[in-house]
Amino acid sequence: MNYVSPFLFWAFTGLMLGFALAVVFNRNPVASALSLVVSFIGLAALFVQLDAFFIGSIQILVYAGAVMVLFLFIIMLLDLKAEQRRRLNPFTAIGGAAVILSFIAELITVLRHVPGGNNPLPALSGRGLSGQGSIDDVREIGFTLFSHYNFPLQVVGVLILVSTIGVIILSKRELK
């Protein structure tokens, strides 16, 4: 349980990053959306390897399920064709490449100095709320959510209500 197989880690990381690249380089929006689904599934597998089972499941249910179905629905509703190759503005291309390369360089520099960055995965030793000695993350997250983060949870409920009303108003035919 406290051991992450390096082979599985790099396999799922490769899956996630490879299909993320496919999202950027596919011309067809439907193919991009389906690649993003695979990328999110790889990410959910990484969450499960980190013993975050609840986060991994809602990643699959909410992202790979609900959000991407919404994306596909909108792409098919708008009937988007594969976009014709437009010439990229050279300033955009050069600026974009420069920003991305500097980002990667910064990433490498910062990762050298992360405190505890080279430690292996620490062993889980605690007995949680269940007292069984096994990891029980839904119970722990639920307890934290409803004890320490009760007010933010209700604010998020209001946010979802407001966004529902906003979507209905935005998608009416005529705004008055």
Place this chain on the structure above:
Amino acid sequence: MVTLNDYLLASGLLFTIGFAGVLLRRNIIIIFMCLEMMLNAANLSLVAFSRFNLVNGLPNYNAQVFVFFIITVAAAEVAVGLAIIVALFRSRQTTHVEDVSRLKF
């Protein structure tokens, strides 16, 4: 052996790919998908930090609650954003960001 740096590298590369998509693609729906990818990269580093910094021998569940909130807000954001894209498409018949360069038409 998999270390914290490996997870942070994967998360940073995912963020960079999403950022590249936002900068280089001109289709507004693809840009929106790349924004989601960047949010997920942040989630990956949060979960990795939570697992590598144990509190009483268990992962730090505050970080996972934070991830839960990020996923909730991102789902609401996707709904509103896609409604805006549909409204935009209705009035202009395009999803190219270069065709939408004026606030008032």
